[in-house]
Amino acid sequence: MEKINNQQNNEIKKYLKLFWKAFAGFLIAIVLFFLLASWGVFGDMPTFDELENPSSSVATEIISVDGKTIGKFYLENRVPVKYEDLPKHLVDALVATEDERFFEHSGIDGKGTLRAIFKVGTSGGASTISQQLAKNLFHGSSGSSNIIKRVVQKAMEWIIAVKLERQYTKEEIIAYYFNTVDFVSNAYGISSASKIYFNKSPKDLTIDEAAILVGMLQAPSKYNPRFNPERSEKRRNIVLYQMARNGFITEAEKAKYQAAPIKITYTPETHTQGVGTYFREYLRDYMRKWVKENPKKDGSTYDIYRDGLRIYTTIDSRMQRYAEEAVQEHLSNLQKEFFIQQKGNKNAPFINLSKAESEKIINRSMRNSERWKQMTEQGKSEDEIIKSFGIKTRMEVFTWKGEKDTIMTPRDSIIYYKHFLQTGMMSMEPMTGNIKAWVGGIDYKHFQYDHVAQGARQVGSTFKPFVYATAMQQLGMSPCDSIYDSQFTMPKGRYGISQPWTPKNSGGRYYGLVNLKYALAQSLNTVTAKLMDRVGPKAVIDLTRELGVKSDIPASPAIALGAVEITVNDMVAAYSTFANQGVYVKPRFVSKITDKNGVVLYESQSETKDVMSKDISYAIVKLLEGVTESGSGARLRYTGAGGAGYHRMTGYPYAFKNPIAGKTGTTQNNSDGWFIGMVPNLATGVWVGNEDRGAHFRSTVYGQGATMALPIWAIYMRKCYKDPDLYISTDDFDRPASLTINVDCWKGGSRVANDTLGGVSGSKKDSLAPPTQSIIKEFDF
Template sequence: MSARKKKTNKKRWIKWIALTGLAGILFIFGFYLSVLFEVWEPLPSKDQLADIKQSEASEVYAQGGELIGKYFIFDRQPVTYEELPQHFIDALIATEDARFYEHNGVDQRSLLRVVFKSILMRDESAGGGSTLSQQLIKNLYPRKDHGIFSMPVSKVKEAICAIRLEKIYSKEEIITLYLNTVPFGDNTFGVESAAEKFFGKKTSELTLPESAVIVGMLKASHSYNPRLFPERSLARRNTVLAQMERYGYLMNEERRIAVQKPLKLDYYSFNHDKGLAPYFRANLQKKVEQWLKDYNKENGTDFNLHTSGLKIYTTLNYDLQQIAEEAFTEHLKALQKDFEESYGSRAPWLTDKRVINDALQKSPYYQKLKSQKLTEKQIQDSLNFKHKIELWDWDGTKIVEASHMDSVKHYLKFLQAGVLSVDPYSGAVRTWVGGSNFEHFQYDHVAMAKRQVGSTFKPIVYTAALEAGKQPCDYYSGQQVTYANYDDWTATNSGGESYELDYAMKTALAKSINTVAVKVMEDAGISNIVDLAHNMGIESDIPYVPSIALGTAQMSMMELAKAYTSFLNNGKPASPYFITKIEDSDGNTLHSFLPDVAESPVFSEQTRQIMLEMMKGTVNEGTAQRLRWKYGLTNDIAGKTGTTQDNKDGWFVALTPRLLTVTWVGSDDHRIGFRSTAMGQGANSALPIYALFQQKMNSSDELRSIANARFSPPSTRIINMMGCTPEKEAGFIKRLFTNTDKPKTTRLQVDTLASEPEKKEGLFKKIGNIFKRKKKNNNE
């Protein structure tokens, strides 16, 4: 080939390369302009960038300011630049953007590398090279799908917006914005939430190794999650420390010391079914969402519980709640074992087809099968198909080979309970335990359940009698009474025990003698009792029947707690409440919630003092004596036990000078009760939760002021009124006509029922009543 031809070919190649390069430059420039002029997608404006708002988790605080929960779509809580440790900032810069302080939002060398690989070589794995500013834009404005151009469009968009961002914000502000929006593992967004979740502390409290762990997660939040992959996370942490040494943020000796530290997590999940007070937080969510709905409507705002970063301050006492849950678990675990052993193979959750089928048909899985219009055989086959499932009990969760039917029977057997403590003077809720395990039993027995209250209703009956002029030393016969105009109903004592003596009112309440309680009710008048109960805070319907003296009315724990506060709060019932204030994300108070306490007493001070002394008798010599002899409690405590028909519900209400606590134990299915009164009575089923709770209170230095508080002494007049013989023999005439072998029953027509239409009996019913055994009430 001639020299001239070679020269021509060389020029041709140079021209081709030049044209190709020019075309490439024009293409890149044109591509850049297409993104700039929003051909592919809209870009955030300068105004939008200047007003960056991100969803923030709303936080729930206990009485002392402790964080007890969050509501969020993405778990995010912002921090300020001043709250960031310097070593955390250094770790971030060294690892994610070493030239952060030198560029204007785009690292040119990294950008060119990514552009050429992505556009010219179509290498979608060519990511990287993004500055903190570009990553921030990616976090704020997620990437969209543009086919094979997705990566280059996103990179150019992020570069353009990053340059705009750096003209608006300082480097410190960009670091802060970045760390408040970047995703970490376990649905956590922002460094503050990550610090709280993985290390149980504020960002400002993070050590150098802990900071390196969190920064290390930025490369791949799942792959370097220290909870899931501790070894991988540890290696990544050490890489971050090495980067810090490389760029001069650490001395060699500092790095060597840091890498020797073990990876130690203090992991805490803020999911609603875990953590402290899950039932309380679930109920709180409903209340706040309803309040926000009304508030937004009235004020034209758009606050959202899950995105607006609200701060919700509650009355819950962190330490009391913690020990209440511990006492609950400790007792229920032991009681459940005794409960199951008492039934053995004849347990209703194994043998009672009605109970099992009712529970089965309520299960979501059964309802799903029914909605698919399967045949009954297909449904039964699915229900009985065994596979690996997770079952919970008090020893934890385990994977077993079982069917859905097995699962239904398994969860049917569990006893449930509730614990509610309130400040008796304001009604502020201090503890709230709504059930055994929120993940598996979401029915809240504090907020939602209404059960028969048994003998815990008797103090209201006795209060009405005192208000009607009765005295604590008035005597009543313990003999049984049959009420002719109420289907020959007869009040009996626990276990059918015979009480042949005359009992002072104070003794009858302490020992919870049913036959006396009904006679006290007669003297008080049913109408007066019902009116007083409603004035004390009972909103549920109370039937005008003699059996209300034994607590056959159904009511909630909240209602019962409110009624009992009047015995401590000068006769003024205080409504339970649990929110003190709600703030927006900037700390502005949206609303403060005040206590709701009755303006005037609903009974006299004399009656209040007498009732308190009488309920002290329940603890000192009555049905709650085991607080003294078994649990060794010497605190000032008044109280009342309660047990309902067939041992379905056990109750205990404890009154102390600074705290009122209600405990309840029973089964969700009313057809499943305890096999014996000895096990199911409130003194055995519900009282121990409170006893353990008080013991733990006594051992806590932080709670000593509550645990050791003392009642004010009653007046001399009240002391004198209480000074009588607890019981005495019936008079001569009574003894003469009393059969000592079995209790004497008197048949009465009760005047207080005159307003009720008399129930008419047919001939067959009258005949049947001759042979009908008298109904028993095993109330305490």
């Protein structure tokens, strides 16, 4: 018996030894497995530096001067936020739903892991927030069907999670996690998600909004509130239940929020939508050049789509919004009239062009289109491509009431789009050069040509102040000096012209003896031509160069009437010089650039240049004030008295009472309408016209700058004045303390202030044949 017991004991000892050997071997295998995994045998593991600086694509932010993010450059629309910028209930929702013991464990939740093992993962709960962050940052999806791969990936997650817990605080891990998750709809991270789904920053999220976003984490597409509101609501209610279960909200709060319907404010963020689209695209080109010229310390190039730069611009988001609203309000109205006037025009939208000329324009547009480019790259023949432009297809087209689904041929869509009035508008501070608003067109998605800096158009009478300024500099003239307005012919050969030049006033009317202030207010062509005759084209061109105009300007006397193409950008900067006491300030749109950690990489400095004396610049301002007092810009002053009421196209009465210096401009055939207006601390220029100069209004009533462009300026300024935080000036322009030029003329509306010719004497004065007193009396009011 004793022998049997000994044998049994030996057997038990043998099996115990085998068990402990197997157990020890299992533990050694587990340890070895984790060691091998940590050494990167089963796949690359993050280094210490990578843990310190996790690699993720971070969007570059474009920030307005009033602190608003007006756009981003990105591959993934992600903007990091700090823990302190997250509301407590958002963090509570995450912890309650994804990792109840987050603040207790060190990266791995033992209870959750054991539950997942014994229930074969059916109850969930195995992945902690730290593990999910590890997967998001360094590992990717663990959804492989291969059980061995899944085990290896899970082990790697555990190792990285523990390392993350050692490297970062719990709060930092929460923030990192929220910054890495993908909420779909181009929303990477909680900052973008809050903006896109609710149009607010994370700190402003309500409890139910936070629950919606946290609920999306399990399956962002499945629980998307935009596409699957019912599923999103059910998932939100589970999150709210978990928050109540963990004591983060009361049962009453849970019931209240669970009963509320799903509400979102979907605000997509794309390169073709949002505020300042044309400006953002111009800025993108600028940044592409900037990163090449300003490399990192290690010599590599900054990536504007991944490196999370912060570009601080001079744009004011409020003024930008007002400018875009002004364009929309006026042009959507004026466009109706344009369509009405094109009815019955078999060659619409072109006026006074032959069929062959209009076909040439359309064919050129076809060849410049994306369709032509893509089909050429596909190896299609020219005949095949042209034929495709005549095949009807479904497309989305622009209208002022929103995009419209329709069926038309690509060729017809080209003709349709050429009907639309376009615009370029820029607003800047004369003293700083800071650009405050930039509208390059009516809709960037459908019309990507920028009419502020990219497109130069004929400027018409807005060029005339440059001629007057040259005359004041060269001849010592003043706004109050008189000149005889009569028919004038510049002979052949003068300044190299091949034919005699006889400019005419609008309507063919001549006013006799007038002072310069009245002549510019009425935009008298003959007076401007006479001034050009005295100073010569070269002197005028030299001055415009000093004023920052970069366009090629022909040395022809006809430039006096605006037969030259200049950008809105250059025109506004040039006019700003008059308001800035003769000092030109180069326009600037970037004030500072920092990296994602806030280190300043670049700060801009103002570039200035003295162009003319304070006296002359102030004299030009007084001339331009005359335009808005009783010239083509006088409708800015109109109050609606006398029963004339509200004009349906121009939108006045505007009833401005403060000093405004400005000038309208209208080119031949009404193809371009301009207005540039200034108050002491803001200069704004507006151009309106069709893409092709052959498309335009038939009559000057609608095609002039006072009708096409001036109302946009007026609507914009009225909005700016209603916003007291902008501090737009209503004061007089600064008058030089020791002004030597006579500007106090035109009392009582008189056209004539004195009988001098601004220092021009002798034969020149005699050749102008001063009028008799009866003529002066006839034209004096």
